Amino acid sequence: MFDTIDLQISDSKKEIDDYIESGYQYAEKIKHHYSRSLVLLIVSEYEVLIENVFISRASKCNDQILINYIKNQINKKFRSPDIRKINEILKAFDENFYVAFCNKINNTPSHTAWDNLLRARHSIVHKQGSLNLTYEEVVSSYQETKNILIELASLIL
Numbered sequence: 001m002f003d004t005i006d007l008q009i010s011d012s013k014k015e016i017d018d019y020i021e022s023g024y025q026y027a028e029k030i031k032h033h034y035s036r037s038l039v040l041l042i043v044s045e046y047e048v049l050i051e052n053v054f055i056s057r058a059s060k061c062n063d064q065i066l067i068n069y070i071k072n073q074i075n076k077k078f079r080s081p082d083i084r085k086i087n088e089i090l091k092a093f094d095e096n097f098y099v100a101f102c103n104k105i106n107n108t109p110s111h112t113a114w115d116n117l118l119r120a121r122h123s124i125v126h127k128q129g130s131l132n133l134t135y136e137e138v139v140s141s142y143q144e145t146k147n148i149l150i151e152l153a154s155l156i157l
Contacts, residue, residue, distance in 0.1 A: 001153075002146060005045050008038065009139055016135065031135040036124050038138045039131070042145075043121040047078045049149055054089060057156045082118050083111060086152065097155055104151045113144035 012034040019027040051074045058070035077085050083105070090098040105111050116133060123129040133141065 001049060001149070002045075005038075005042055005142060008041055009142070012038065012135075013139075032131070035133060035135045035138045036131055038135070038142070039117060039120045039124060039133070042117055042138070042142050043081065046145075046149065047081050050078055050081050050086065050152065051075060053149075053153050053156050054093075057093075080118060080121065083114060083148075090155075093156075100155055101151065104155075105148055108147075110144050110147040113141040114148055117141050117145060 016027065016031055016034060019030050024030070051071075054074045055067065055071050058067050061067070074089065077089060087098055087102065090101050117138070120131055120133050120138070123131055
């Protein structure tokens with residue numbers, strides 16, 4: 001589920017360590033570059049993963065017309081996958097999904113980390129403000145936010 005992101009983090013850690021070990025004077029700039037790249041990758045992959053969770057649920061009905069409709073609607077919703085949008089979709093499916101999801105993730109470290117990643121993405125994409133997360137914080141936030149997708153998948157599927 002998270003292979004693409006995990007691979008990129010592993011590769012970037014190796015490169016950063018190599019730069020630091022070699023005494024490369026711009027190692028911090030390299031870390032900043034990877035921070036930005038990882039934020040964009042994580043949020044982009046999360047959009048796809050969230051869409052796939054809902055599409056997988058719709059696919060259980062074996063009605064291709066309905067599946068296509070759900071794909072289209074979900075795709076429009078997740079240009080930036082904030083928790084509010086996930087909640088809207090859950091409410092549209094079933095109020096009980098929404099309540100269960102909120103009970104699991106509201107006011108948790110995972111929720112905070114999710115919001116931090118989305119704010120960071122917004123600052124990068126819209127060039128408003130600066131990236132306020134270090135490379136280590138991006139990686140840590142990613143590890144924490146995986147819980148939200150796992151909860152969503154377990155609830156929907």
